[in-house]
Amino acid sequence: MNDWATRRDVWLIPVTFLAALIIDRMAVPASLAVFRPDLVAIMVVYWSLMAPHRVGVTVAWVLGLLVDVATGGLMGLTAAVLSLQAYGCLLCHQQVRVLPRFQQMLFVLIILVVGKLLAAAVLGVIGRLPPPGFWLTLPATVLLWPIVEETLRRWRKEAAISS
Amino acid sequence: MNTLFIQAPAITLRFLMLLLFSAAILIADHRYRALETPRGWLLTMMQPVQAIADWPAQRWHRWSAAVAARTHLLEENQRLRETNHQLAIEHQRFSTLQAENRRLNELLQSVSVSNPAMSYQLARVVQVSLDPHIQQVQINSGSAQGVFLGQPVISSAGVFGQVVHVAVNSAQVLLLTDISHALPVVNQRSGQRAIARGEGPSGLLRMPFLAAHADVQPGDLWLTSGLGKTFPAGYPVARLxxxxxxxxxxxxxxxAVPVAQPEKVQEVLLLWPAANHAPEEHPDENPVEAAVIDE
Incomplete structure (x- = not known):
């Protein structure tokens, strides 16, 4: 792994995660809030596909715990969801990386739906109904994938991160 | 060449352990509320993130106040002045009534039910997006200001909710309309007691187990009864x-519809029972001085 020698790459992953955490916490009007993409999830999916040796289930779990605490949600719920999503990506990262972009989006959709199903199941056990717009975050998140992929690939080339 | 393949069995094992750990945390947090201390630490850690996320909204708020038309400000000033006069007049009547009430109570040799000795402190609702499954807001006061778990929070209109998570300089408040929230109330007109349970996203309250012959009518105001020990008696909660x-x-x-309209509130009041705690003095950090209302 020759890229350990370069310095800038070490920062790109935490910086993108931090940005995702901050932007996800920004308040938007309630009518738009249901459509907002889940940036932390897409960052976890991206990095666990592209840098599976750096970002895996543990990083995803810690991020999820931070999200849970920051949002005042059930502690451990987002942590479990994100680590499940990261796990799915780790298992398939070699196949998915070489797929055409449309099929990559399909894969991202499947991963996100699996995460949502886990969240819905846990909420169901606890006795809370999923809020209105629970599934509406999916389209925006999936549509964000090409932008995220394209942008981060360029940054990664500059920062020389490979798996 | 360990860079090409990741160790699938090891990852699966780690994933399963994390999943188990998540389940344990979920149960400990949701079922037993046993993790409030570590949650407080983590929330304190996340405060910079929240502050940056809140910054644009706050900036916008200040900016719009700065460029607001002069006539608009004058109108608002006039309106506030009128409200202030009204409140001052009502307060005069209030102290007279309170004195009279105390005298009558002494005559009857009964203990006063209302609990007037409270101290208040203003807190701002921080504009950050929170978990949409739970009806809650974040405020900009925390344990450094003396906020404690289960502390009652009211708005200028009525009961707002109670503090559920406390960090050093922020806290999260569960609204009274959340599905997990319930508080004992009393009907102002008939004295009928009930439990007001949150209905979740609809923003309404429901009162279960009220007998079909109970004396309640649409329009009745429900007050806190003080029986649950969390909320002091006599604050308006909801209108039937x-x-x-x-x-x-x-x-x-x-x-019933909560009188506080929790989703529109920008500023809330934290309540301290004056007997055992008063908000600590932080004149630098808190522009709003704690107003102690004496009996």
Whole structure:
């Protein structure tokens, strides 16, 4: 792994995660809030596909715990969801990386739906109904994938991160 | 070449352990509320993130106040002045009534039910997006300002909710309309007691187990009864919207609208029972001085 020698790459992953955490916490009007993409999830999916040796289930779990605490949600719920999503990506990262972009989006959709199903199941056990717009975050998140992929690939080339 | 393949069995094992750990945390947090201390630490850690996320909204708020038209400000000033006069007049009557009430109570040799000795402190609702499954807001006061778990929070209109998570300089407040929230209330007109349970996203309250013959009417105001020990007695909670008595049913279906309109509130008041705690003095950090209302 020759890229350990370069310095800038070490920062790109935490910086993108931090940005995702901050932007996800920004308040938007309630009518738009249901459509907002889940940036932390897409960052976890991206990095666990592209840098599976750096970002895996543990990083995803810690991020999820931070999200849970920051949002005042059930502690451990987002942590479990994100680590499940990261796990799915780790298992398939070699196949998915070489797929055409449309099929990559399909894969991202499947991963996100699996995460949502886990969240819905846990909420169901606890006795809370999923809020209105629970599934509406999916389209925006999936549509964000090409932008995220394209942008981060360029940054990664500059920062020389490979798996 | 360990860079090409990741160790699938090891990852699966780690994933399963994390999943188990998540389940344990979920149960400990949701079922037993046993993790409030570590949650407080983590929330304190996340405060910079929250502050940056809140910054644009706050900036916008200040900016719009700065460029607001002069006439608009004058109008607002006039309106506030009128409200202030009204409140001052009502307060005069209030102290007279309070004195009279105390005298009458002494005559009857009964203990006063209202609990007037409270101290208040203003807190701002921080504009950050929170978990949409739970009806809650974040405020900009925390344990450094003396905020404690289960502390009652009111708005200028009525009961708002209670503090559920505390960090050093922020806290999260569960609204009274959340599905997990319930508080004991009393009907101002008839004295009928009930439990007001949150309905979740609809923003309404429901009062279960009210007998079909209970004396309640649409428009009735419900106050806190003080029985639950969390909220002091006598604060307005909700106005009754509809009573439906299904034929043959033992219980009425009662729906009420909270008077505080929790989703629109920008500033809330934290309440301290004056007997055991007063907000600590932080004149630098808190522009709003704690106003102690004496009996």
């Amino acid at each position: 919207k509809a009573v439906v008595i299904p034929p043959g049913a033992e219980f009425a279906e009662v729906v």
